[in-house]
Amino acid sequence: MTDDGILEELEELDSGMEAAAELSESISTAPASEPDRALIASFLTNPLPILIMDSNLRISDANEACERLFENFYHLKGGRFLDVFGKSLGVEALKEFVLSVKSPERGYSWKGLIRSKIRESGTILTKTYLFPLYAKNDREHIPPSFVVFFDDVTEENRALLRAVFLSLLEASKLKDNDTGKHIQRVNLYSERMALELFDKPGYEEIDKDFIDDIGFLAAMHDVGKIGTPDDVLNKEGPLADWEWTIMKEHTKNGAYILSTYPNPMAREIALYHHERWDGSGYPYSLEGKMIPLASRIVAVADVYDALRMKRSYKNAFDHETAVRKVREWSGTHFDPSLAAVFERIENEFEAIYADNAD
Numbered sequence: 001m002t003d004d005g006i007l008e009e010l011e012e013l014d015s016g017m018e019a020a021a022e023l024s025e026s027i028s029t030a031p032a033s034e035p036d037r038a039l040i041a042s043f044l045t046n047p048l049p050i051l052i053m054d055s056n057l058r059i060s061d062a063n064e065a066c067e068r069l070f071e072n073f074y075h076l077k078g079g080r081f082l083d084v085f086g087k088s089l090g091v092e093a094l095k096e097f098v099l100s101v102k103s104p105e106r107g108y109s110w111k112g113l114i115r116s117k118i119r120e121s122g123t124i125l126t127k128t129y130l131f132p133l134y135a136k137n138d139r140e141h142i143p144p145s146f147v148v149f150f151d152d153v154t155e156e157n158r159a160l161l162r163a164v165f166l167s168l169l170e171a172s173k174l175k176d177n178d179t180g181k182h183i184q185r186v187n188l189y190s191e192r193m194a195l196e197l198f199d200k201p202g203y204e205e206i207d208k209d210f211i212d213d214i215g216f217l218a219a220m221h222d223v224g225k226i227g228t229p230d231d232v233l234n235k236e237g238p239l240a241d242w243e244w245t246i247m248k249e250h251t252k253n254g255a256y257i258l259s260t261y262p263n264p265m266a267r268e269i270a271l272y273h274h275e276r277w278d279g280s281g282y283p284y285s286l287e288g289k290m291i292p293l294a295s296r297i298v299a300v301a302d303v304y305d306a307l308r309m310k311r312s313y314k315n316a317f318d319h320e321t322a323v324r325k326v327r328e329w330s331g332t333h334f335d336p337s338l339a340a341v342f343e344r345i346e347n348e349f350e351a352i353y354a355d356n357a358d
C-alpha cells in the first residue's frame with residue numbers, strides 16, 4: 001500500500017471512531033429500560049467467551065473464558081468496545097459495525113472477524129457476533145445492553161493455511177533429492193535464530209508470528225525445484241554453466257508458485273534465499289538489508305545444513321568445519337550480525353542436526 005493509501009485508511013479509521021463515539025452518544029441519550037439481569041447472568045457462566053456491554057457500548061462484564069482468551073491483548077472491563085477492538089477491526093468492518101449497531105432494521109446486530117495482534121503473543125482470530133439484549137417485554141426501545149460472542153478460529157485458520165502449504169511441500173519432495181529431514185532442520189534452525197533475535201535492538205519486525213511462520217515456511221525455500229528438469233536436478237557431479245542458469249531459476253519459480261499463497265514470507269524465502277550480503281548472490285544480486293530478513297536467516301540455516309550433508313559433489317563436513325565456514329563467509333555470503341548470532345548458538349545447531357539426522 002502507498003503512503004497515501006495508509007494515510008487515507010488512518011483518516012477513515014479516525015472518522016469511523018468519531019462516528020462510533022457519536023453513535024454511543026446517541027444511544028446513551030435514548031430512553032432505555034433496565035436490562036434483563038437473569039439473562040445476563042446466564043451468559044456470564046457460559047463456557048464460551050462472551051462479553052456484555054451497556055447501551056454506551058461500554059464493556060460492563062466479560063466471562064472467564066473471554067478474559068482468558070484476550071488476557072494478553074486487551075483490558076476488557078470498563079473499556080468501550082471500539083476503543084478496545086476498533087484498531088483490530090479494519091476500516092470496512094468498522095463502518096459496517098457502526099452502521100449495524102445503530103440500525104433497528106439490522107436488529108442492532110453485527111458479525112465480523114476480529115484479528116487481534118501483539119508482538120509477544122502473536123495473532124488471534126475471532127469470529128465475533130454482537131446481539132442486542134432487550135429489556136424484558138420491551139422491543140420498542142433501543143436495547144439497554146448488548147452481548148458479544150467470540151468464536152476463536154485461530155487454530156482452525158492456522159491448520160487450514162498450513163495444510164495448503166504442506167500439500168505443495170509434499171509435491172516438491174517427490175521431485176527434490178534433499179531429504180524431508182533437511183527441510184525440517186532448516187525450519188528448526190531458522191525458528192531458533194529468529195527467537196534469538198526477538199529481543200535484540202534492530203529486530204522489531206520479529207514478533208511471535210514471524211517466529212512461528214519462519215519455523216514452518218523456511219521449508220518452502222526450494223519448492224521452485226518442482227520446475228527444474230530432472231537431469232539438471234539429479235546430475236552427478238558439478239553443473240555446467242548453462243545447467244547452473246537453469247538451476248538458479250528455482251528461486252523465481254518458487255516465488256511464482258507461492259505468489260498466490262496466503263503468507264508473503266514464503267514467497268520471500270523462496271525468491272531470496274540465495275542472495276548474498278555482498279550482492280554476489282542470485283537471482284537479483286540484492287545487497288545487505290535489501291534482502292528480506294527471513295531470507296537472510298534461512299540462508300544461514302540452509303547453508304549450514306547443506307555443509308553438514310553429504311551431496312553427490314561433496315562429503316559431509318563435521319560441525320566444527322561448518323561453523324568455521326559460516327564464520328569465514330560472514331559479511332560476504334551472510335549478514336554479519338546473523339553470522340554472529342549463529343556463532344552464539346552454534347551448539348544448538350549441532351544438536352538440531354544430531355536430533356534430526358537423516
Ligand SMILES: [Fe+2]
Nearest residue numbers: 221222273274
Ligand atoms: Fe535453493
Ligand SMILES: [Fe+2]
Nearest residue numbers: 178221222302
Ligand atoms: Fe535447502
